[in-house]
Amino acid sequence: xxxxxxxxxxxxxxxxxxxxxxxxxxxxxxxxxxxxxxxxxxxxxxxxxxxxxxxxxxxxxxxxxxxxxxxxxxxxxxxxxxxxxxxxxxxxxxxxxxxxxxxxxxxxxxxxxxxxxxxxxxxxxxxxxxxxxxxxxxxxxxxxxxxxxxxxxxxxxxxxxxxxxxxxxxxxxxxxxxx
Numbered sequence: 001x002x003x004x005x006x007x008x009x010x011x012x013x014x015x016x017x018x019x020x021x022x023x024x025x026x027x028x029x030x031x032x033x034x035x036x037x038x039x040x041x042x043x044x045x046x047x048x049x050x051x052x053x054x055x056x057x058x059x060x061x062x063x064x065x066x067x068x069x070x071x072x073x074x075x076x077x078x079x080x081x082x083x084x085x086x087x088x089x090x091x092x093x094x095x096x097x098x099x100x101x102x103x104x105x106x107x108x109x110x111x112x113x114x115x116x117x118x119x120x121x122x123x124x125x126x127x128x129x130x131x132x133x134x135x136x137x138x139x140x141x142x143x144x145x146x147x148x149x150x151x152x153x154x155x156x157x158x159x160x161x162x163x164x165x166x167x168x169x170x171x172x173x174x175x176x177x178x179x
Contacts, residue, residue: 065102066177069169075106078166084178085123093127093158097178098136100124101170110140110148117143125158128175132158133167 065079078101085098103120122138137152161171 066173068101068173069166071166077104078102078170079104080170080174080177084174087178090125093125093130093132095127095129095179097126097128097174098123099126099174099178103166108140115142115148118148119143124170124174126171126174127158128171128179130158131161131171133161133171134158 064082066082068078068080070077081100081102085100088096088098090096101122101124103122105118105120107114107116108118109115119141120138121141123136124133125136126133134157135154137154138150139147140149142148159167161168
């Protein structure tokens with residue numbers, strides 16, 4: 001009589017078998033080997049699927065916004081959208097790049113209430129040739145996603161880019177990537 005020991009669901013099991021022929025033993029070895037190989041293949045598929053799911057989640061999160069800068073006080077962070085909305089002409093401005101800019105503001109007060117980690121998204125038109133920009137609209141969200149403020153009636157005039165400002169860093173990043 002032959003007793004076969006194997007592990008199933010992290011428990012060691014024994015199975016008494018009576019084999020009369022060597023061929024049957026060889027057949028059993030081949031069957032066990034095949035089962036072990038299939039288990040390995042299934043484990044690899046689970047592993048690869050897990051890696052694939054993590055990469056999709058990371059790429060979905062990372063590809064939307066490109067980091068630009070942090071304020072000197074190290075409180076507010078600025079990002080630009082990884083794709084621009086459009087390139088168009090407006091009056092004397094040619095090849096304007098319209099792009100969304102996002103800032104995460106550490107703390108801000110709206111209507112006598114203090115909010116932490118608010119998110120401001122603004123649509124900018126940038127003229128790389130003239131080193132000018134304008135903000136077309138702004139939406140301010142709380143950390144829970146509630147809209148706190150929204151503006152879209154900004155001046156139609158373009159501002160020059162002032163040195164050593166976040167605006168300068170945003171314009172430089174946009175022009176280097178999309179111009």
